[in-house]
Amino acid sequence: MQLSAGRVTLLLALHSALRAAAVAARAEHNEIEYNAVDNDLAVAEDEMSLPSFVKWIGNVTAPVGKDVTLHCSVHNLGKYRVGWMKSDTRTILTVYDLVVTNNPRISISHDLQHTWSIHIRQLKKSDHGCYMCQLNTKPMRSQMGCVDVQVPPDIVSSESSSDRSLAEGDSARLTCTARGYPPPTITWRREDGQPIYVLGDFRNGQKVRQVTGSTLNLTRATRRQMGAYLCIARNDVPPAISKRIFVYVNFRPEIEVQQQLLGIILGGDVTLDCHVEAFPNTVNYWLNQRDEILLGGQKYSLSEQKRGYRVIMRLRIMRVSRADIGVYRCFASNSMGTSEASIRLHHMQRPPAPAGHGRQTGARHTEAPITAPTPSSAASRRPADLTTALLVVLTRWR
Known part of the structure; x- marks a missing residue:
């Protein structure tokens, strides 16, 4: 089949247009790729210009009454600011070198390089918890360090037994409640160093030097079990504390x-x-x-x-x-x-x-x-x- 001269001219024009469109499309795609690379480079440059933490703050353990310090080390702080806040209460404590809390035991210091330190004097039980070091970047960057406040044991007298009086042959249950952090361990001993008779009287009962736990049971008490018992509470924080409970066993006179x-x-x-x-x-x-x-x-x-x-x-x-x-x-x-x-x-x-x-x-x-x-x-x-x-x-x- 022979094509007329007009049709040939039309096909040639169409082919040229398609080639031009393909070249334009490739040019536009290359431009988009170049722009994406430029954006990535810009983001990377911005990331490099933002401040970063040098090391982990770490945790501190100290007993009540001691002083503690938490250190926040920041690299490339630039125009940004460092702030400290109590994590659990969301209370802002310091902003840059200014203390904004009313707590007089809190202070802030800067080593003129890259470390911002918050100081807590004379620790109280309420100081227990985690503290956040914040940077006012977008988005915000932060790091936390925790203060573990150890509290020496204390016996709660209102929840513990007082002196007891019972007839010979009756049973008694002594209780002792103690608080502190870490939770105290409670042991019972006789003040005179004599053994404690449990699970029965001295003739057929079990004889031990001390009993561990918040409760001491004296079963079928005899006159030999009369005396002062010490409830001793201790944890990792000195000093240990004790409560003296006297058990009186009443019985009629016997004469020999x-x-x-x-x-x-x-x-x-x-x-x-x-x-x-x-x-x-x-x-x-x-x-x-x-x-x-x-x-x-x-x-x-x-x-x-x-x-x-x-x-x-x-x-x-x-x-x-x-x-x-x-x-x-x-x-x-x-x-x-x-x-x-x-x-x-x-x-x-x-x-x-x-x-x-x-x-x-x-x-x-x-x-x-x-x-x-x-x-x-x-x-x-x-x-x-x-x-x-x-x-x-x-x-x-x-």
């Missing part, structure tokens, strides 16, 4: 007499002892064989030796006469009850001097507790003669 029969030679002195265990404290007194209450004087000497819930009642009779021979009773009474015990005073004859010896002189034993001599094999089948036994004892003492 070690010698229920005492022998005495007339004219000598004799001492009678009664061992009492009781709490609360007892009213103690002696009665003679005529049920008369004995009072101190030239004839009688009364004394007591007290140690904890134990008391030794002591009666000393001077220049014993025949009228003093008989039964003496000791009494102990408190709010839990009354108890008594008796001691019999027995008259002994002075043994004759051994044959062939003159009169003996020297110290004279005036008290002679009655003890039976060991029977011989020949006399083991009949009771020992009391007079013979006394003679043997006195002969040995002489």
